Amino acid sequence: MQASHAAKAILTDSHFWIPVAALIFGVVVLMGLR
Amino acid sequence: MATQSQSETLAPTHTRSLHGLGVLCGLTAGVWLGAAEAPTKLVNSGFTPFTVSLCMVAGVFAARWTFPTLLKGTTYVFSDLSQKKHLIVWAILAGALWAVANTLTIFAIRDVGLAIAFPMWNTNALIGLFWGRVLFRELDGADRGTIAKVIGGAVCIVVAAILLGFSTLHGNSEPTPHHAPAGILAALGASVLWGTMYVPYRKAYLSGMNPLSFVTVFTVGEMLTMLLLTWTFDGGFHASVLRLSHGAHFIFWLFAGGFVWVIGDLLQQFAAKYLGIGRGIPLTNTNQLWGLAWGALVFGELASADIQHKAMVLTGSLVMTVGALCISTAKSSLGEHSTRREALERECTRYGLDYDQVLLAQSGEEFGGRPEGRRWWDIAIIAAATAVFVYLGFHAAVPSLTLNLRWAAALGGVLIGTLVFCVYRLHRDTHFS
Numbered sequence A: 001m002q003a004s005h006a007a008k009a010i011l012t013d014s015h016f017w018i019p020v021a022a023l024i025f026g027v028v029v030l031m032g033l034r
Numbered sequence B: 001m002a003t004q005s006q007s008e009t010l011a012p013t014h015t016r017s018l019h020g021l022g023v024l025c026g027l028t029a030g031v032w033l034g035a036a037e038a039p040t041k042l043v044n045s046g047f048t049p050f051t052v053s054l055c056m057v058a059g060v061f062a063a064r065w066t067f068p069t070l071l072k073g074t075t076y077v078f079s080d081l082s083q084k085k086h087l088i089v090w091a092i093l094a095g096a097l098w099a100v101a102n103t104l105t106i107f108a109i110r111d112v113g114l115a116i117a118f119p120m121w122n123t124n125a126l127i128g129l130f131w132g133r134v135l136f137r138e139l140d141g142a143d144r145g146t147i148a149k150v151i152g153g154a155v156c157i158v159v160a161a162i163l164l165g166f167s168t169l170h171g172n173s174e175p176t177p178h179h180a181p182a183g184i185l186a187a188l189g190a191s192v193l194w195g196t197m198y199v200p201y202r203k204a205y206l207s208g209m210n211p212l213s214f215v216t217v218f219t220v221g222e223m224l225t226m227l228l229l230t231w232t233f234d235g236g237f238h239a240s241v242l243r244l245s246h247g248a249h250f251i252f253w254l255f256a257g258g259f260v261w262v263i264g265d266l267l268q269q270f271a272a273k274y275l276g277i278g279r280g281i282p283l284t285n286t287n288q289l290w291g292l293a294w295g296a297l298v299f300g301e302l303a304s305a306d307i308q309h310k311a312m313v314l315t316g317s318l319v320m321t322v323g324a325l326c327i328s329t330a331k332s333s334l335g336e337h338s339t340r341r342e343a344l345e346r347e348c349t350r351y352g353l354d355y356d357q358v359l360l361a362q363s364g365e366e367f368g369g370r371p372e373g374r375r376w377w378d379i380a381i382i383a384a385a386t387a388v389f390v391y392l393g394f395h396a397a398v399p400s401l402t403l404n405l406r407w408a409a410a411l412g413g414v415l416i417g418t419l420v421f422c423v424y425r426l427h428r429d430t431h432f433s
Helices: A005-010 A013-033 B002-035 B049-071 B074-083 B084-111 B114-121 B124-136 B142-169 B180-206 B213-233 B240-274 B277-284 B287-296 B307-330 B336-351 B357-360 B378-396 B407-428
Strands: none
Touching: A005 B084, A005 B336, A013 B084, A013 B124, A013 B180, B002 B240, B002 B277, B002 B287, B002 B307, B002 B407, B049 B074, B049 B240, B049 B378, B074 B180, B074 B213, B074 B378, B084 B114, B084 B213, B084 B336, B114 B142, B124 B142, B124 B180, B124 B277, B124 B357, B142 B287, B142 B307, B180 B213, B180 B240, B180 B277, B180 B336, B213 B240, B213 B336, B213 B357, B240 B277, B240 B378, B240 B407, B287 B307, B287 B407, B307 B407, B336 B357
């Protein structure tokens, strides 16, 4: 699978955004705790 | 059609043997993850938690590149990664989630204390179970008894881990919760992040990736994120990690902790691959029992415990054993195999994977005659990592702590014995696939 196709497959995978959202949430909380 | 019939032929025998192997990996992971805290108890360096954490992760980094190289060789690992390039992104994401969650626990302890924070972040196994159920349809098609065993077993292990955690807290040593809402948010955040970290795990193993390949990339995400966090939160150029030369004799113990943790983590990955996250992760959470055993028997941490704390230890140990037994005996049924196949087909369709190959790899079968030969740089990687540990070992200071050496030898024997047996079974049954 080409890199562009792989990137598209990842970005359109609904599963992908769950850990990304969790990571953003974690970083935001960390920033708030500083 | 041919693909499906092959899966149906493979499923019963392979899953039966892999369930037992997965349980063995999960329980052995618990033994090793529990022992990982022991070396860090020898450290009283005065460094910030970020520096301590970063040193452990550096030890983890060294060990995580060593084991896959030792067992399979980098040629194998990179061949595996090149066939499933998309999983590199997932592995780095998982490593970043781990590092942020670990940092959140530091703030949670600071703001609300371990007694409040620990039970909150320890529910991460239940979040993993939730994602396994919702995203990968784990337990779909299972009979009621199996579902009850898995969910009941996971809840038992989480409750027991909380009880055992409380049993190690004595007196009025907890900080006054000045920033309770922030601390609670940090603890819950750690739980959510660790629980969600299992999504990339499952994604990788559903696609047939070898756990050794996954952790090789995972550790890059973990190390980079930890470096970034230490830099940001620990004072940039003034970070205490940059003054480590003053405490070099402590670093060995942190590296050793990271080394032991890596072995446990690798076995946890194999458990997640063979059992799924719903069964595999709670089983590895039995590490709390072994951590307590090291603390109480070797370091005498329960010497002054009152009857209430001892009752907590006994109750927690019994409940955890019951939970582990429930999950260990909850084998997946043919109905579950069918829904797992559908989840696998989703991955193959989306990422252009070969269903047959993925199925074989997921079942612990080697495929494609992938090269396992060692190259000169494999030897260089192993030699460099060994040299780092030997160097730090020579400069390590033996702390003046009272240790029960008999119990240390006994628990060390359990560590080695379980690992040898588990490695033998992994080599025999799946050749570390």
